[in-house]
Amino acid sequence: MRILVCVKRVPAPGAKINVTTDGQAVETAHLGFTTSPHEECAVEEAVQITERMGGEVTVLTVGPAEAEEQLRYAASVGCHNLVLVPTDGLALDPQRTAAIITETVGGLEADGGGFDLILFGNESADSGGFQVGVRVAHALGRPIVNGIKGIDVEDDHIVARRAVDAGFEVYELPRPAVLGVKEGINLPRYPTMKGRLASKKAEMVSQPIDAENGGQVMVRLHRPAETVKETVMLGDSEEAAPAIVDLLEEIGVLQ
């Protein structure tokens, strides 16, 4: 199996997200960075599949040079090939991102052979456009289903389960296929010491590719209005229990 996973480097904010004064980006001066959670699970899924069936996992990101950190992390949990398409810090719209990824996939497949499976996150954690994977799959002429929380790879097809409120919808896609994965499909492993060492040595290909902008233009980011409310303190120990139960009775959740 040759599997490609597309990941995005995103800031990891804490209690609130601050925006730069020009409103163009998240203020990241005091923040760490991470991979979008759905994509972290996509990476884990790809590694598990190749552990079971053999094969290779390639991880691709379109982002700033610093996104190497997210690629190395993927290598530390078992991915084999790392590809970075540098963007010089530009924020790309979804159409442009998808076009860049499509072209990159074309190049990678011409050099190394086709991917049996390409995994995306269901949506990116920051901009959440819900579309880059679908656009890439369509451009490649491959089927895609989003919201996937279960994958079984069979000889000539892939069974994908999508979580709905009370259960699953089951899809059956011919190979090669593309899937948008959701967190919860697995529990991503933590890197081992051996994995960390291997990730330092992993080769990273940096491949500049660009594409046209689409039609969506971001004007500015801002925080939603917050209603500030006074927190009522009910106590500072288990002695608050009667006050809590009074509250539960008052709002009618205690029958």
Added chain:
Amino acid sequence: MTLLVILEHDRGDLAEASREAMTAGRSLAEQMGDDLHAVLIGEGADHLTDEAAELGAQTVHVVTHDILTDYGPDAWAESVRQLADEIDAAAVLAVGTDRGNEVMAQLAARTDLPFVANCVSVDASDDEGWSMTRLQWGGSLLEDSTIEAERKLVSIGHHAVVASDALAPGAGTVEEFEPELDGSHAVTIIKDRAVLSQGVTLSTAPVVVSGGRGVGSADGFGILEELADLLSGRVGCSRAVTNNGWRPHADQVGQTGTRIAPEIYIATGISGAIQHWVGAMASKRILAINTDPEANMVAKADYAVIGDLHKIVPAVTAEIKRRKGST
């Protein structure tokens, strides 16, 4: 010109979320000065036309084709694409559910047009370019955007508008439409279903008792389960907990977990990171139990107790049992 709204249904039951799409669609159509059309796709959809009219549809397109049995993103999007061309739709709108956003993305990919997902407000008064505010970070942040496109493709964030029927129903003229589809569009149609749970789910539970890293272990959740059971509620958790393997992901509240809206959310040992908060903020009331008076969860809660959850939660359970025993 027309505004076309995609209605979702599950084998003939109109999705509640689609009522939101129509509510948003009515005000958009008014701004645009265009007619509001709705599209229903697949088996079981034909008897939903009256409901679509109640929601304001002037025309309801019923799309049928041999391969349109159950839901499939390709078949649905390709149908909508052909219909939108046929009626020369100025814009296509859906609600930002899993299916809504998926069909819109497919439609956008097929037409190479921009698609703006999860809008909370849209200014459509200028038909050259629209401006909108949309959700980023699962709602923790807002983005003002503009698009210029010959056909605008937009989804409205789920729960961003309160659904209502039209003051005056639309004419609801029914028109049949049979798209040209072939086997390639059937590849992604649902093959099978599995039902896992029945009854209250985390998203509908009236009480949610959640634990975070402060619970300390999988076993630590025993006291939260006992309290949740007494309140006919459900146990929730933070991502720190699922990442540690203490609870299944189905219990996770937040941006990449479940959005909850209980009468009361009891959040214990949870610091209240923004990605957790967006999943909990629709709760009617929040009670935070935390050792740290500075925790964001405490600051944002309606009620708080500062202290050790391992002592406070069992004390609450004991107090409930005592009162129940004495009545």
